[in-house]
Amino acid sequence: SQHGLRPDAAYAAVSTTARALLGLPEVRVEAGFPAELLAVRGDQLAGALSLAYGRLVVHGGRVVARTSAVREYCDSAAGLDLPRQSRAPRPAP
Numbered sequence: 544s545q546h547g548l549r550p551d552a553a554y555a556a557v558s559t560t561a562r563a564l565l566g567l568p569e570v571r572v573e574a575g576f577p578a579e580l581l582a583v584r585g586d587q588l589a590g591a592l593s594l595a596y597g598r599l600v601v602h603g604g605r606v607v608a609r610t611s612a613v614r615e616y617c618d619s620a621a622g623l624d625l626p627r628q629s630r631a632p633r634p635a636p
Contacts (some may be wrong), residue, residue: 572585577603577604597609597610597611599609
């Protein structure tokens with residue numbers, strides 16, 4: 544990007560690189576490993592994080608956060624200045 548890190552570099556900075564700097568072991572999505580996941584819809588990191596889809600966070604094998612998304616659109620010719628996307632957080636079950 545023009546300013547800051549690319550999405551993949553930013554993700555690495557707060558995940559694999561951060562774990563390595565803290566001396567923590569590598570995390571894998573495999574049986575027997577702790578579940579520390581952020582599940583998003585999308586096939587590429589940048590798109591998944593920038594689109595307003597629901598997200599699911601699993602920590603220690605338990606769902607700890609869940610969000611849903613509502614998209615609102617209006618006719619731009621109407622002269623209204625409404626947000627194009629809004630997010631409504633939903634507590635974990």
